[in-house]
Each structure stands twice: as structure tokens, then as C-alpha cells.
Amino acid sequence: MIEIKNLSCRYGNNEIFKGVNLKIEKGIFAGIVGPNGSGKTTLIKSMLGVIKPTNGEVYVNGKLVKNRPPSRIGYIPQLETIEWDFPVTVEQVVMMGRYNKMGLLPWSDKEDKRIVRNVLERLSIIQYIKHHIKTLSGGEQQRVFLARALASEPELLILDEPTSGVDLKTQHDILHFLLSLNKKGITIILITHNLNAVAAHLPRIICFNRGIIAEGTPEDVFKPEILKKTYNADVTVLRSGGLILMANAKPLNTDD
Ligand SMILES: Nc1ncnc2c1ncn2[C@@H]1O[C@H](COP(=O)(O)OP(=O)(O)O)[C@@H](O)[C@H]1O
Ligand SMILES: [Mg+2]
Numbered sequence: 001m002i003e004i005k006n007l008s009c010r011y012g013n014n015e016i017f018k019g020v021n022l023k024i025e026k027g028i029f030a031g032i033v034g035p036n037g038s039g040k041t042t043l044i045k046s047m048l049g050v051i052k053p054t055n056g057e058v059y060v061n062g063k064l065v066k067n068r069p070p071s072r073i074g075y076i077p078q079l080e081t082i083e084w085d086f087p088v089t090v091e092q093v094v095m096m097g098r099y100n101k102m103g104l105l106p107w108s109d110k111e112d113k114r115i116v117r118n119v120l121e122r123l124s125i126i127q128y129i130k131h132h133i134k135t136l137s138g139g140e141q142q143r144v145f146l147a148r149a150l151a152s153e154p155e156l157l158i159l160d161e162p163t164s165g166v167d168l169k170t171q172h173d174i175l176h177f178l179l180s181l182n183k184k185g186i187t188i189i190l191i192t193h194n195l196n197a198v199a200a201h202l203p204r205i206i207c208f209n210r211g212i213i214a215e216g217t218p219e220d221v222f223k224p225e226i227l228k229k230t231y232n233a234d235v236t237v238l239r240s241g242g243l244i245l246m247a248n249a250k251p252l253n254t255d256d
Helices: 040-047 090-102 110-122 138-151 168-183 195-201 224-231
Strands: 002-011 014-024 029-033 055-060 073-076 156-160 187-191 204-208 212-216 235-240 243-248
Touching: 002 040, 014 040, 014 055, 014 212, 029 040, 029 168, 029 195, 040 055, 040 156, 040 187, 073 138, 090 110, 090 138, 110 138, 138 156, 138 168, 156 168, 168 187, 168 195, 195 243, 204 224, 212 224, 224 235
Parallel strands: 029 187, 029 204, 073 156, 156 187
Antiparallel strands: 002 014, 002 055, 204 212, 235 243
């Protein structure tokens, strides 16, 4: 579904990564993990044609991505990067998912309205349909973006840290919702810091830090030496049966 070939990206003189090669198969649920500032968002943006790479190519469904997002991709950006300067309701935000699909025509018909209501119901946020998005909590805003992406009826969903800053129950609900979408055939790429959750549920993990450190099943990649290379920190890995649990190896040293 996605093929990244020899991809390099930089901001000015700051090279973020170079020579990245990656294939994402149709139907998979892949997790991308890595520390802050390691280039995960940059990688995603270059897949979407939002950032122009300095080298290399990205193909989505065999077509070269150039300058603008390929069709039928739902993208859920990192929340803290969004500023709500103008008042906009939940319904208007989710309806944007429909406009992208239709091209640039900013109007909606009955079918669009039905689809929007339907996704809001599935995500249990229908009660906020006329509310301004600014007035919603972080977890609720995250669902609105998920709803907007789903309204475009995507084949591929890309989520950038959807569970950062939301409570445990919401994290759990979002992951289970994504798993059910994946079962229905939607390919998903999830950037997250929640190692234990992806270890338990995702078939494919990519460890990223200014390049691909490792990729494979949770079993393959969640090893102390790979996590050390990824995070520049010691991570304890506990394995028991099929379960993998990870934790910071060192308690905080208050003398530092
Ligand atoms: N628009 C930008 N202009 C300049 N530098 C940027 C920009 N976006 C990100 N960076 C820098 O690129 C590096 C990687 O950022 P990013 O891809 O957002 O990492 P991650 O998503 O893994 O936290 C960081 O050092 C960040 O400061
Ligand atoms: Mg990021």
C-alpha cells in the first residue's frame, strides 16, 4: 500500500533522516515508536506530500506522492500542533472530511450529513455536534479528528499520537476502536508512546529515531538493545508467555 524509497528529509541544514526504505502492506496495523524529536511526524508528513523530501520517493497504491495528499487517506494530526483561532463546530470540522473527498466544493448534501452523524454516533460524540470544538476536552477533540478522517471513508488511516494527553479509558477505547476498523480492512499507521499497548495488540512495529532502527513483530523489536538504540535509554523488558511489558529501567535520580 505504501512504499518509501531512499527517503531523506531536512529543515534547512537540519537533516532529520536519510535513505529511509519502508513498505507498509495493505490491511496491516503498524505502530511507529520513538523519542520526541526523532522525526516521526516528519516521516508521516512526507508520506502525505505535505513536506517535500530532499531525496527519494513515496508511493501510495503504486502512485508517486507529489505535493498533495493521496486520496482516501485519513490523517489525524498531533493535537498540540493545532491552534483554534476561529470558531468552528464539531459538525463543521467533521464535514471537512467530506469536502476533501469531493474536491474543493464547500457544500454538503443529505448523504454527507448522514455520514457525519453516523461517525459521530459511532464515536459517542454526537451530543457535541453543534458545540464549538474549542470547548471540548483533549480526548473529545481527538475523537472529532478521528471522525473527520472516517467521514472521508479512508482506505488508510494515519494517526499521530492520538492517545497523548488523554486518560487511560479514552486511550483504551481509541485503540479498541482502531482495532475494529482494522478488522474491517482499513490499513492503519499509529504513532504512539504507549509501548505496552502496541506490544499487546499490534502485529507490526517500527522503531524510529532519525531513521529506522528496527522493524518487525513486537516479539522481534521489543528487546533491551533495540530499545536502547531507539530511546538512548535503558528500558527493562519483561516477557511472560505472550505478554511483553516495558518500563524505564532506572528510577529518577534526584541527585542529577
Ligand atoms: N517545520 C519545522 N521546521 C524546522 N524544524 C522542524 C520542523 N518540524 C520539525 N522540526 C524539527 O525536526 C525534528 C523532528 O521533528 P518531528 O518530526 O516533529 O519529530 P517527532 O514527531 O518524532 O517528535 C525536531 O528536531 C524538530 O524540532
Ligand atoms: Mg511528532
